[in-house]
Amino acid sequence: MRGEVAIVGYGRTPYSRAKPGERILTVDEYIAWAAELALQSAGMSKNDFDGQGLGIAHAEASHTVNWSAAVAEGLGISAKVLLRADQGGASGAALLIRAAAMIKAGIIDRALIIGADTPCTIPSVAPGLPLSPERTRGVFWDFQGPFAVMGANSQFALVQTRYMHQYRLREDELSRSLGKIASVSRYHASLNPGAIYRKPFTIEEYLASRILSYPVRLFDCVPLVNGGLAYIVTSAKTAAKVTKKPVHLLGFDEINNYYHGPRTAPDITYTGFEQTAPAAFKMAGIECKDIDLFLPYDDYPMVVQIQMEDYGFCKKGEGVRFVQERDLTFRGNFPISTDGGQLSGGQPGGAIGGFMPIIEAAAQLRAEAGERQVKDVKFVASSGFGGMTYARNNRSCVSLIFGSER
Amino acid sequence: MAQEAQAKPLPQITDLTRPFWTAAKNRKLVMQKCTRCGTMNFYPKAWCVECGNRDLQWVETKPTGTVYSYTVATAVMMNFPGWKDDLPIVLGIIDVDDGARMYGQITDCAPDKVHIGMRVQAYFADISEEAAVPKFRPV
Secondary structure, eight states, rough: TTTSEEEEEEEOOBBBBOOOOOOOOOHHHHHHHHHHHHHHHTOGGGGGGGGGGEEEETTTOOOOSSSHHHHHHHOOOOOOEEEEEEOOOGGHHHHHHHHHHHHHTTTTTTTEEEEEEEEEOOOOTTOOOOOGGGOOOHHHHHHHHHHHHHOOHHHHHHHHHHHHHHHHOHHHHHHHHHHHHHHHHHHHHHHHTTTTTSOOOHHHHHHHHEEEEEEEEEESSBBBEEEEEEEEEEEHHHHHHOSSEEEEEEEEEESSSOOOOOOOOOOOOOHHHHHHHHHHHHHTTTGGGSSSSSEEOOHHHHHHHHHHHHHHSSTTOOHHHHHHSSOTTTTTTSSSOOOOOOHHHHSSSSTTGGGGGHHHHHHHHHHHHOOOOOOOOEEEEEEEEEEEOOTTTTTEEEEEESSOOO | OOOOOSSOOOOOOOOTTHHHHHHTTTTTOOOEEEETTOEEEOSSSSSSSOOOOOOOOEEOOEEEEEEEEEEEEOOOOOOGGGGGGGSSEEEEEEEEESSOOOEEOOOSOOOGOOTTTEEEEEEEEEESSOOOEEEEEEO
């Protein structure tokens, strides 16, 4: 599957925290806006997708069971194939794999893939609570909410505590490392007009931010925003016709509900990326050392550091030293999260943030990243990471390798 | 459902999960044991995650376990406001001795004394007429 498809256009709407006085857009408006930006970027029309593929990520604001079909209706696109992913932060990446397989099979030639959500304005179960009805129903919630699980903060904190214990790290060692990742993300956000939080902070300021769920701090937590993103993927043949700057999908792999070790007692310091990243590199025919830019799913810095290990950039448990020894900025020897990541860029819902690394990979490989452009970037590794399991690590892992040349 | 008025979340009890809540009300910790491969499943499942057998039997486990990991919440996030009065809340992942892994609050211990590997024992706190929740304290 190496190089069979390419991204030929992408779009990302401005984000909003839905502050009083702002015009509040619905999820349908963000979908249309993101699609418009992607179509403009590709020089295509929505009618080019009649008889082709339309992909949509399930979001918390999704307002019907027939979500993908309703989106097609809203946009007036008569798609032959509807793709829908409901893998949270892995959806954007999973949809790319689905579309690539459909294109390779000859069922379609191209697909418009969209994700949008409005987590700042979804109806919650009680005033002032950032909990959608979807998050508070069913057996999964019933065995968390009443047990005092505080959402993703608790879940990532539990991974972080275990990680410190298992790799014999002092709290301040790990905190400084995570602080470096968070502050580099913020520095990159300061160079990205589309990022939501743009005032740089130092590692010391990170360390001074208050603890929300030990050892997770305020500056470890992703800020929710309303927004939408989209990309267009075509066969390599069509890509060569419509653009001079196709972004080739060179490698990918995916695993859902991964266990490192026994199902009943897995090691939660590992993710499925230890399996998907080597497979994606193998398909691409390249190695870790060839990667010019790493765009991991980055809603918490701990997730970024674990991915550095599970992708094989360093050994397990050596992430702290790896981060310490590298310059993570766009000018450095191991650039990450050049768009400011979700941490400072903003997360348009837990289901849609996973589009951001794909859109930034495309911007960088097309040399359209402005002030934060990585010089001579040829190979980008990115990821989608979706959902948290019960008392384990995450649910869905997707690794992607992109290249400027086929 | 009058969830809006609730200070803390209550489970929506189904026939699948009722044995757990009823047992907790009777001060017992129960989990689903697979009648084929013996795997203990938790939270309540529709079949055994190890072998796919739908015949699962609720059995009582020892109330003791070991802390696999923990976190100390100092703010209420993604949960109901009623937890505020209980902060700081220590939440653990507990490896129940002859059971499966589960989330559980750890109480009766200063947050800075909680540690991985700590031995704990379950006790039960009523949350409604029908349900109680197991919590853990140091042995």
